[in-house]
Amino acid sequence: MKDQTFTIKSNERVADGIYRMTLNGDASQIVRGGQFVDITVPGKFLRRPLAAMDWSGDSLTVVYKTVGKGTAQMSELKAGAELNVLLPLGNGFDASKCREKALVVSGGLGASPVYGLVKDLLARGREVKLIMGFNSAGDAVLVEDYKKLGVDVTVVTMDGSIGMKGLVTDAIRELQPQHDFFYTCGPKVMMKAVCDMLPGPGQASLEERMGCGCGICYGCTCHTKKGPRRVCADGPVFDKEDIIW
Ligand SMILES: Cc1cc2nc3c(=O)[nH]c(=O)nc-3n(C[C@H](O)[C@H](O)[C@H](O)COP(=O)(O)OP(=O)(O)OC[C@H]3O[C@@H](n4cnc5c(N)ncnc54)[C@H](O)[C@@H]3O)c2cc1C
Numbered sequence: 498m499k500d501q502t503f504t505i506k507s508n509e510r511v512a513d514g515i516y517r518m519t520l521n522g523d524a525s526q527i528v529r530g531g532q533f534v535d536i537t538v539p540g541k542f543l544r545r546p547l548a549a550m551d552w553s554g555d556s557l558t559v560v561y562k563t564v565g566k567g568t569a570q571m572s573e574l575k576a577g578a579e580l581n582v583l584l585p586l587g588n589g590f591d592a593s594k595c596r597e598k599a600l601v602v603s604g605g606l607g608a609s610p611v612y613g614l615v616k617d618l619l620a621r622g623r624e625v626k627l628i629m630g631f632n633s634a635g636d637a638v639l640v641e642d643y644k645k646l647g648v649d650v651t652v653v654t655m656d657g658s659i660g661m662k663g664l665v666t667d668a669i670r671e672l673q674p675q676h677d678f679f680y681t682c683g684p685k686v687m688m689k690a691v692c693d694m695l696p697g698p699g700q701a702s703l704e705e706r707m708g709c710g711c712g713i714c715y716g717c718t719c720h721t722k723k724g725p726r727r728v729c730a731d732g733p734v735f736d737k738e739d740i741i742w
């Protein structure tokens with residue numbers, strides 16, 4: 498884990514209240530989708546944890562929603578500004594658990610942490626079915642990015658403004674996608690519903706408020722069937738059978 502300075506290359510609004518920021522800096526230590534970085538927003542004491550959506554040796558992309566003061570401030574930063582970033586953090590999704598066919602289910606901004614996972618699965622020659630759930634067309638992000646990867650994508654919206662109308666669970670029920678392992682990221686209630694309805698093995702990425710972000714303060718502890726675990730250091734990705742919802 499390293500603390501380093503990244504320079505903003507671009508910071509663009511991509512949907513209602515949602516921004517995509519690409520930064521230049523050494524991201525070579527990120528190895529799995531679902532890992533995250535902790536960004537210092539100038540003037541704010543606690544860092545802001547954001548999933549690494551995409552990365553290469555010298556580039557990192559995060560996709561974030563403006564929910565409070567820190568992310569609002571981030572959305573005003575321009576290309577050329579510098580940010581201190583702690584990375585890589587967390588375990589990330591384990592693509593090796595899928596033998597042949599993966600089902601990936603995202604909800605809202607859960608579409609961002611699974612992007613690296615989907616690339617990893619495709620690189621391993623796995624077949625990927627992606628179901629992306631959003632409230633409406635206005636907050637649908639990354640759909641085109643996934644289509645460019647050549648993934649079989651089904652979009653579901655609560656109001657039916659794009660894709661199927663309904664919940665991701667409705668799409669799973671209707672499509673019955675074949676898979677030997679599933680991965681999910683999104684609102685807790687959605688991930689629980691997905692884990693409850695799919696009988697096979699899977700992984701879900703949990704979210705907790707964080708202090709240090711790197712395993713020291715125990716501020717992000719959650720209870721699992723294996724005992725207490727730190728979401729930042731032992732997770733954020735956990736096997737379905739270990740999670741206590
Ligand atoms: C592992 C992980 C990955 C995440 N990845 C993403 C992502 O890719 N895109 C995205 O938009 N959001 C992501 N989040 C949520 C994101 O961290 C919060 O939305 C963000 O920290 C809010 O900051 P704020 O200053 O705008 O809000 P404020 O409410 O002003 O923040 C006050 C404090 O609470 C913390 N906080 C507030 N909401 C959350 C939250 N939901 N989770 C954790 N800490 C929170 C902030 O970090 C800050 O320390 C992730 C959270 C975790 C734990």
Ligand code: FES
Pocket residue numbers: 706707708709710711712713714715716717718727728729730
């Ligand atoms: S946030 Fe400090 S241990 Fe997880």
